[in-house]
Amino acid sequence: MSRRFRFRDWPLRAKLAVLLVLSAVLPLTIAAVVNIIEARDRMLDQAGAVLAARAEELVWRLDTFNREYQLDVRKLARLPEVVDFLASPAAGRSSEAELTAILQVQPAADPNIRGAALLDMAGVVRATTDSFVGANLSYRSFIREALRRPEFTSSIYVNAARVGGVPSIAYMARVEGPDGKPIGLAALWVRASSLWAIMKNANGKAGPGSFAVLFDNNGIRIGHSYSDDIVFHPAGQLDQALIDALTADQAFGPDTRLLLTDVRSFPEQFERARARVPDETLFRGFAPVNQGWNYGVGRPLETVSWTVFYMVPEAALLAPIEATTGESALIAFACMVAALAVGSLYAGVLVRPIRALTGATMKIAAGDLRARVAGRLAKDELGRLGANFNTMAERIEAQDAALRAARDELELRVQERTAELVLANAKLEAEVAERARAETEARRSEQNLATTLNSIGDGVIATDTTGHVVRMNPVAEQLTGWSLADAAGRPLVEVFHIVNEETRQIVESPAERVLREGVVVGLANHTVLLSRNGSECPIADSGAPIRTPDGAMAGVVLVFRDQTEERTNERLRIRSVTLEAESLRAREASRLKSEFLANMSHELRTPLNAIIGFTQLIHDGDVAPDAPQYKEFLGDILASARHLLQLINDVLDLSRVEAGKLRLNPEPVNLSDLVGEVVSILRTTAADKSIRVETALDKKLDDVVLDGARFKQVLYNYISNAIKFTPEGGRVAIRTQAQPDDTFRLEVEDTGIGIAAEDVDRLFIEFQQLDVSAAKRQPGTGLGLALTKRLVEAQGGSVGVTSAPGRGSTFFAVFPRRMERTAPAVAPPGFYGSRGAPLILVIEDEDRDRASLVRILTESGYAVETAATGAQALARCNESKFDAITLDLILPDSSGVDVLRGIRASEKNRDVPVIVVTVVTERGAVAGFAVHDILPKPVDSPILLDSLQRAGVAREATGTVLIVDDDARSLKLMAATLDQLGYRTVSASTARLALEAAAEAAPAAVILDLIMPEMDGFEFLDHFRQMPQCRHTPVIVWTIKDITAEERTRLAVSARGIVQKGRRAGAALAAELGELLEAHGGFVDHG
Structure with missing residues (x-):
């Protein structure tokens, strides 16, 4: 504006x-x-x-x-x-x-x-x-x-x-x-x-x-x-769900x-x-x-x-x-x-006197000191202002005259003083000329020194005797990041900061030692200069004292050289050597992998060829079903298939560990029990070769916390390898020893063929086998030790071996005594299928395997209860009687052998058929126990169902119906009707006898009369529903009693249906029973 x-x-x-x-x-x-x-x-x-x-x-x-x-x-x-x-x-x-x-x-x-x-x-x-x-x-x-x-x-x-x-x-x-x-x-x-x-009639009634x-x-x-x-x-905007x-x-x-x-x-x-x-x-x-x-x-x-x-x-x-x-x-x-x-x-009226005053002030400002406010002045504020202005103008005029007189006198005095200054100035000029000559000489010397320093390819820093920077050349400025203007007067340790290239510890500069000892300090290598801007550069530095002509120390000169190019060349040379070595190792690994794959393809083709060959003979009719070779060929096919499955399982286990999907369940374990379980599994294999198995366990190891299942897998691999490569009549020893660093050492020593020193480093590497011909003589994939190494390292441990050809080997694994415990997620027990069907208990901790077994059994008409731990399994065996049990030998809280021992000790299930379904398929694992069959994982549906059929657990079985009635004729009529329809029946004339029968074997359904002596039907239901195995068993009330509304409400909670006697025949009641057993549905009232 x-x-x-x-x-x-x-x-x-x-x-x-x-x-x-x-x-x-x-x-x-x-x-x-x-x-x-x-x-x-x-x-x-x-x-x-x-x-x-x-x-x-x-x-x-x-x-x-x-x-x-x-x-x-x-x-x-x-x-x-x-x-x-x-x-x-x-x-x-x-x-x-x-x-x-x-x-x-x-x-x-x-x-x-x-x-x-x-x-x-x-x-x-x-x-x-x-x-x-x-x-x-x-x-x-x-x-x-x-x-x-x-x-x-x-x-x-x-x-x-x-x-x-x-x-x-x-x-x-x-x-x-x-x-x-x-x-x-x-x-x-x-x-x-x-x-x-x-709505339309209400339009416009509140205004336009x-x-x-x-x-x-x-x-x-x-x-x-x-x-x-x-x-x-x-x-x-509405929710998408709405x-x-x-x-x-x-x-x-x-x-x-x-x-x-x-x-x-x-x-x-x-x-x-x-x-x-x-x-x-x-x-x-x-x-x-x-x-x-x-x-x-x-x-x-x-x-x-x-x-x-x-x-x-x-x-x-x-x-x-x-x-x-x-x-x-x-x-x-x-x-x-x-x-x-x-x-x-x-x-306009108010401003007129102000304009007169303004005109007078402008004249005085122009130099007319005689100007005044003219005219008659009023007596108000503006009039008094004009009078005061006139008085001020008169005083200014008088003071101006006095100033002119003083100025004339001052000019005279200045002329006298000027003459004196001319004489003094001539003397000063002579002194200045002398100083100019000295400064010119000093500048010439300074320029020569600067030219010399600037032409040096190394960094140069000069200090005084107190260690403060006084001079730097451009190379030093570039390497330190400090300009001379910023560094001058600062302590050298602030400008020149060096550390050891490997330890990164601060290193004393040569200048400090020179100041302290007064001697020349030679080149020092393997130091790194830290620049002011954060960059680093490797240098070699040295220091020397600066002395005056009389020998006194005047300061220190520090010389340092950038070693970046030299270090880069050295690293390139080392890298070239390293790459060449890695290339050789990669070529060797590729060769060994190809060799391993060739061996693996042979291992896979061998059982496949056997399966295809024997199957072709049977399929083409060359071997009749009643021929002696028929069953022998089928056995060969089954053995080859199991061997092929074991080969694939080994490869999959290793890939699972490498993918980081290994699940660990640390818990307090008894090493003696774990070692005993594995030894018992392999004792039969060792006995076949007359190999003596010895154990020496450290009794101090009573507070070990680790994954027991993985420990047994490691020990199983070590012992099975030792037995495999130990000749007949040899010895295998297992030892555990406490270590001072809160670890313990597991050793498996054998008197086998031994390993050459140059081959030891290759034992635990995937895709490498020591001797192709030896690998062909022994079954397996060669991945066992590689998998063992991964399992031990996953638990924070390490593996190794000491061996000599012909004198045996000692494989060891070092474990921490106490792994960090995490609470594993354990699946709760569950029930699947229809009540009344044959009841199978599936004991399996792996979710995928458990779901597969449940699917196979329920689709085939069985009822299934599940347990994910040994504790859950033994609790269910003490509560209920089962028609058959499938058992995994490796469980998170206990071994399958312990669970099998508990099953055989229970009153209800001591004689129940047990089918072992596990990755450990050696019969020696369950030696001494009555086991109906051992099936490998993953289980095949026809094989499992055939095993159950052979155990006498038929899928078409209808279950047991418990009939409770004090009238003998009613009991006889209902039992005869249900027996004709294929139901197994148990009759009880009192409620107490019925409860004893249910405790002995849980029925598939109950037909109950309400009017009975001693204990009526309502009391029976109260006790019956408290039995864990009978909480969900369907109950049909069959009575002549007139049931009140309150009693119907009570029965709707604990019974599945009500049928009045006399209104339907026994066959009709049996039809209702069949529907309930099939659907296990809601409350049915036919009263």
């Missing part, structure tokens, strides 16, 4: 005029603004009251509408004809035509009612005024909700296309039977257009442009007073998803409609229907979870206020013009 437009530069007359205008206009403006604000607030209060009244009136009309139809449907639900129709069985019901005539009464009397219907408790239409009898409407969510409530009113929806696709409201009431229990549902389908007519909107509790518009296009559009549910329900017809995803946003209405207690205060928001800002209030309905909003446009509401504002502005402008005219006249 230019200076002439600044307010402070304005003429005084203009300033006074502006002041007067502001004094007149500002109060009027403030008063007008206050009035406008108050008028606006009053207008909003009045509008809020009007909107609230209209909204409450509309809510009353809508609630009245709903109550009328809710009353109608309640009356319909209580009609005796409706109750009798739904309470009667289908065969005995009255004519649907008669009931349809009753249902048509209300639609005929009220055109708003589109139709009426009766539904059973499954949601199936049993009678209707439309043509969809038998249709199941439970796919509608509001039908499902109505079936759970005494009364229910739906939101507005679009009905099915087969009945016109008309927007409707469903009013529904529960139909109750004579006993007070729900037997069905009465429904009235009312046209939504009749409710929308109420006012309108009403109806929302459901999801924030979806279900009614509008004048816009049908916005109906069924939400006012905000959109999917309403779309599946076809709530608003086939375009439901398009309507719900097309949001017509009005956040204020959306949030209030979804709130349980809507905000009833006045609010403001932008409405999409009129594309403008509106004020409104919301009110909830009492009869349904809907909300009514009554809105009025802000423009219509505030139009009177805007007119008043224009009138106020016009009045203020007229006042401003009048004030400006009066102010200009008054300011």
Whole structure:
């Protein structure tokens, strides 16, 4: 802004005029603004009251509408004809035509009612005024909700296309039977257009442009007073789950998803409609229907979870206020013009004496000290100002004359002093010339020194005798990152900071030693200079003292050289040698891998060739089924397949460890027990070669925490290898020794063939075998030791071997005594399949293997219980009797041998067939125990089922039915009936005898009479359900007792069904029993 437009530069007359205008206009403006604000607030209060009244009136009309139809449907639900129709069985019901005539009464009397219907408790239409009898409407969510409530009113929806696709409201009431229990549902389908007519009648009743909107509790518009296009559009973004549910329900017809995803946003209405207690205060928001800002209030309905909003446009509401504002502005402008005219006249009179004073001051400023304020001066403030100005001008004129005289005298004195200064200056010039010659000589010497330093390719730093930097050459500046200007005067240790290249420890610079000892310090290597900017560079440095001609030390010179290029060349040379060595190792590894793969392919092809060859002979008929070689060939096929599976399992185990998927379960273990288990597994193999197995275990190792299963796997690999490569009559020794570093050492020593020293390093490497011919003579993949190394290292340990050819080998593994324990996730026991089928206990800790066994057994008709640990398995064996048990030998909390010992010691399952399913397939592992079969993992379905069949566990067995009745004839009749149908029965004439029979062997089902001496049926059920193996066994009550409602409620908890004696024959009861055993379903009451 230019200076002439600044307010402070304005003429005084203009300033006074502006002041007067502001004094007149500002109060009027403030008063007008206050009035406008108050008028606006009053207008909003009045509008809020009007909107609230209209909204409450509309809510009353809508609630009245709903109550009328809710009353109608309640009356319909209580009609005796409706109750009798739904309470009667289908065969005995009255004519649907008669009931349809009753249902048509209300639609005929009220055109708003589109139709009426009766539904059973499954949601199936049993009678209707439309043509969809038998249709199941439970796919509608509001039908499902109505079936759970005494009364229910739906939101507005679009009905099915087969009945016109008309927007409707469903009013529904529960139909109750004579006993007070729900037997069905009465429904009235009312046209939504009749409710929308109420909405349209409310349009514009709160002022011009006012309108009403109806929302459901999801924030979806279900009614509008004048816009049908916005109906069924939400006012905000809905959850995807709600959109999917309403779309599946076809709530608003086939375009439901398009309507719900097309949001017509009005956040204020959306949030209030979804709130349980809507905000009833006045609010403001932008409405999409009129594309403008509106004020409104919301009110909830009492009869349904809907909300009514009554809105009025802000423009219509505030139009009177805007007119008043224009009138106020016009009045203020007229006042401003009048004030400006009066102010200009008054300011001219007031400013006239000020102009006279201004003219006099301008003349004095121009040098006319005789200028004065002319004319007659008034006696006010401006007059006194002019008089004082005249007095001041007279004094200035007198002082100016005095100053002129003093100036003339001063000029005379200056001339005298100048003459004296000329003489002194001549003497000073002579001294300056002498100093200039000395400085020129010094600069020439300095330039020569600088040229010398700058031409040196090494870094040079000079210090004084206190170790402070005084000089640096450019190379030193570049290497240290310090300029001479910054480094001058600083201690050398700040500028020249070096560390050892390998240890990174701070190293004393040669200059410090020179200062301390006064001797030359030669080159020092393997140091790194840390630059000021953070970079590093390897250097070689040396230091020497600077001495004066008389031999006194004047400082130190430090010389250092950048060794980056030399070090880089050295590293390149070393890297080249390393790469060449690695290339040789890679070529050797590739050769060994190819050799290993060739051996592996041979190992894989050998059993495959045998399988294919023997199978081809049998398939082509060259060997008859009754020929002696037939069974021998089948045995060869099975042995080859198992050998092939073991080869593949070894490779998969190693890949699992390398992929990091190894699961460890550290726990306190007894090393003696673990070693004993593995030795017992391999003792038979060792005995076949007359090899003596010895153990020497350190008794101090009583606090070991590790993964017992993985420890046994490592020990198994070591011992099996030792036995494999030890000739007949040899010896294998197992030792454990405590170590001082909180570890312990496991050793397996053999008297085998030994290993050459050059081959020891290759033992634990994948894809490497020491001798191809030796590998061919011994079965296996050669991956055992590599897998062992990975297992030990995963537990924080290490492996190794000492050996000499011909003198045997000692393989060892070092384990930490206490691994960090983590709580393993143990699957809870579970039950699968149908009650009554043969019951198999599956003991398996691996989730995948357990799921596979459950699938095979349940699909084949068996019932299955599972246990993931030895403790779970023994607990189930003590509680229940099983038809067969499958057992894994490697469990997380105990060995399979211990579990097998516990099973054989239990009373209920000591003679049950046990099938071992495990990766350890040696028979020696379970020597001394009655084991029906040993199957390798992964188990094959036909093999497992065949093993169960051979154990006498038939899939078609139906289970045992326990009959409890004090009447001997009833017992005989029911036992004979069930025996003819293939059921095994056990009869008991008292409840106590029945409980003893159930404790001995859990039945598949129970048929129970309630009236018995000593202990009745109710007491029997209380004791029976407390037995763990009988908690879920189905019970059918068969009695002549008249059962009360309270007794039926009690039986519904503990029994599966009730059949009255005399109403059905024994065969019919047996049919009910068959259905319960197959489905094991809900409570069945045939009383």
